[in-house]
Amino acid sequence: MTYCAGMLVEExxxxxxxxxxxxxxxxxxxYRKLHILAKGDDRLIVAASSxxxxxTQLVVSxxxxxxxxxxxxxxxxxxxRVPSMFQxxxxxxxAVASARKDVGRALxxxxxxxxxSLLLGxxxxxxxxxxxxxxxxxxxxxxxxxxxxxxxxxxxxGKPILDRALQWNTPLxxxxxxxxxxxxxxxxxxxxxxxxxxxxxxxxxxKKPVIERRIGTDDPYFDDLSARWSMLLGESRAIIPTPxxxx
Amino acid sequence: MTYCAGMLVEExxxxxxxxxxxxxxxxxxxYRKLHILAKGDDRLIVAASSxxxxxTQLVVSxxxxxxxxxxxxxxxxxxxRVPSMFQxxxxxxxAVASARKDVGRALxxxxxxxxxSLLLGxxxxxxxxxxxxxxxxxxxxxxxxxxxxxxxxxxxxGKPILDRALQWNTPLxxxxxxxxxxxxxxxxxxxxxxxxxxxxxxxxxxKKPVIERRIGTDDPYFDDLSARWSMLLGESRAIIPTPxxxx
Numbered sequence: 186m187t188y189c190a191g192m193l194v195e196e197x198x199x200x201x202x203x204x205x206x207x208x209x210x211x212x213x214x215x216y217r218k219l220h221i222l223a224k225g226d227d228r229l230i231v232a233a234s235s236x237x238x239x240x241t242q243l244v245v246s247x248x249x250x251x252x253x254x255x256x257x258x259x260x261x262x263x264x265x266r267v268p269s270m271f272q273x274x275x276x277x278x279x280a281v282a283s284a285r286k287d288v289g290r291a292l293x294x295x296x297x298x299x300x301x302s303l304l305l306g307x308x309x310x311x312x313x314x315x316x317x318x319x320x321x322x323x324x325x326x327x328x329x330x331x332x333x334x335x336x337x338x339x340x341x342x343g344k345p346i347l348d349r350a351l352q353w354n355t356p357l358x359x360x361x362x363x364x365x366x367x368x369x370x371x372x373x374x375x376x377x378x379x380x381x382x383x384x385x386x387x388x389x390x391x392k393k394p395v396i397e398r399r400i401g402t403d404d405p406y407f408d409d410l411s412a413r414w415s416m417l418l419g420e421s422r423a424i425i426p427t428p429x430x431x432x
Numbered sequence: 433m434t435y436c437a438g439m440l441v442e443e444x445x446x447x448x449x450x451x452x453x454x455x456x457x458x459x460x461x462x463y464r465k466l467h468i469l470a471k472g473d474d475r476l477i478v479a480a481s482s483x484x485x486x487x488t489q490l491v492v493s494x495x496x497x498x499x500x501x502x503x504x505x506x507x508x509x510x511x512x513r514v515p516s517m518f519q520x521x522x523x524x525x526x527a528v529a530s531a532r533k534d535v536g537r538a539l540x541x542x543x544x545x546x547x548x549s550l551l552l553g554x555x556x557x558x559x560x561x562x563x564x565x566x567x568x569x570x571x572x573x574x575x576x577x578x579x580x581x582x583x584x585x586x587x588x589x590g591k592p593i594l595d596r597a598l599q600w601n602t603p604l605x606x607x608x609x610x611x612x613x614x615x616x617x618x619x620x621x622x623x624x625x626x627x628x629x630x631x632x633x634x635x636x637x638x639k640k641p642v643i644e645r646r647i648g649t650d651d652p653y654f655d656d657l658s659a660r661w662s663m664l665l666g667e668s669r670a671i672i673p674t675p676x677x678x679x
Contacts, residue, residue, distance in 0.1 A: 386678070
């Protein structure tokens with residue numbers, strides 16, 4: 186299992202992913218699911234992945250080498266050269282669809298799910314920060330300010346806090362905090378989602394630095410956040426009156 | 433969709449169910465999903481149901497009329513006469529399996545899911561309060577004190593609060609409150625779960641009254657609980673420090 190969340194607020198973009206993969210509960214490993222697909226003076230394109238690990242790695246490798254050019258003489262099509270985030274999403278969608286087509290038949294013959302989904306976020310050139318969810322067929326949706334987050338993988342446990350707490354005008358540091366609470370809730374209820382967590386924060390303001398962070402299994406801030414959140418939830422419950430029909 | 437939760441704590445049993453059913457988003461109705469299957473001086477057996485509505489109704493009707501006797505001369509087998517909650521669970525499991533077998537083939541030919549699951553709770557005779565989850569094949573598991581709750585339907589949104597807040601020694605009125613918070617979280621994130629909610633509280637102490645309650649769409653206590661919980665979650669978030677790597 187996997188949990189990844191992308192949060193696109195006025196001040197910037199936050200992408201988070203856990204690192205736990207499992208092929209059965211007796212085969213659990215740490216794999217990075219948050220990938221920097223393109224980095225340069227004019228672009229930063231990041232993807233978080235959920236689903237079949239071999240298909241994910243195939244997609245990432247093909248994108249690194251570049252998809253076959255549309256005209257014979259052209260260079261391979263890479264994310265280093267797409268002119269917009271929309272075209273980045275199209276290229277990644279094409280890579281997802283083709284990887285699934287190439288390997289999916291062999292996998293489905295063995296009843297193995299070849300589905301993957303990706304969160305794709307970042308900026309290209311002078312374009313705004315954008316965030317997409319790319320489905321396993323290669324189609325995609327874009328995140329908009331009415332609901333400024335997208336999730337893939339084990340999404341439900343951590344969705345209530347995002348639904349309540351995240352708005353377009355939520356400050357970037359608060360969005361990171363809310364995202365970490367969302368991961369804490371998910372990890373408490375599903376063992377298949379676990380630390381380390383990978384976090385990338387891309388401020389909308391180009392003068393501010395991009396922050397990359399791995400939150401390990403012994404991260405003191407996360408431990409403190411988790412303990413405090415539990416305690417505060419308990420205190421909050423105590424404040425709510427007893428149902429009148431129970432008194 | 434549906435959400436039902438059963439909570440079995442030291443002081444008693446709480447069963448809750450929403451009432452929203454939908455055959456597509458353009459056909460939404462209110463149907464009771466919390467059923468009293470047997471009620472008498474020596475027993476109270478309650479079920480909450482999730483899944484195909486026609487199969488659920490078939491199961492409930494067959495249980496009311498009684499399953500065919502095992503020996504020709506006997507009376508139909510009903511929950512009014514089972515000698516224990518375990519045998520109640522077996523009888524209900526048999527009704528679920530047979531209903532699914534009888535109707536399931538016709539439904540699966542139309543790609544309609546014939547699966548249902550049930551929470552079955554209550555007491556028979558001098559036996560303890562018991563709570564079971566009955567799967568669509570008719571097999572079942574029993575709730576035990578290490579994790580004193582069972583859920584069916586849209587379970588994930590409302591599970592984190594139960595995981596954190598509910599223990600065997602949680603007082604009965606607090607268990608009701610926690611259950612309502614779990615429903616509030618679920619209804620915020622999934623439109624297919626909605627009020628009215630039906631609640632039955634069966635105290636372990638036979639001298640205390642059984643409480644039955646329908647919580648309507650304008651229930652002032654629930655509205656207050658929902659508003660307070662939102663506010664308290666917001667205040668709790670504000671107390672948690674900003675991630676150190678964001679300052």
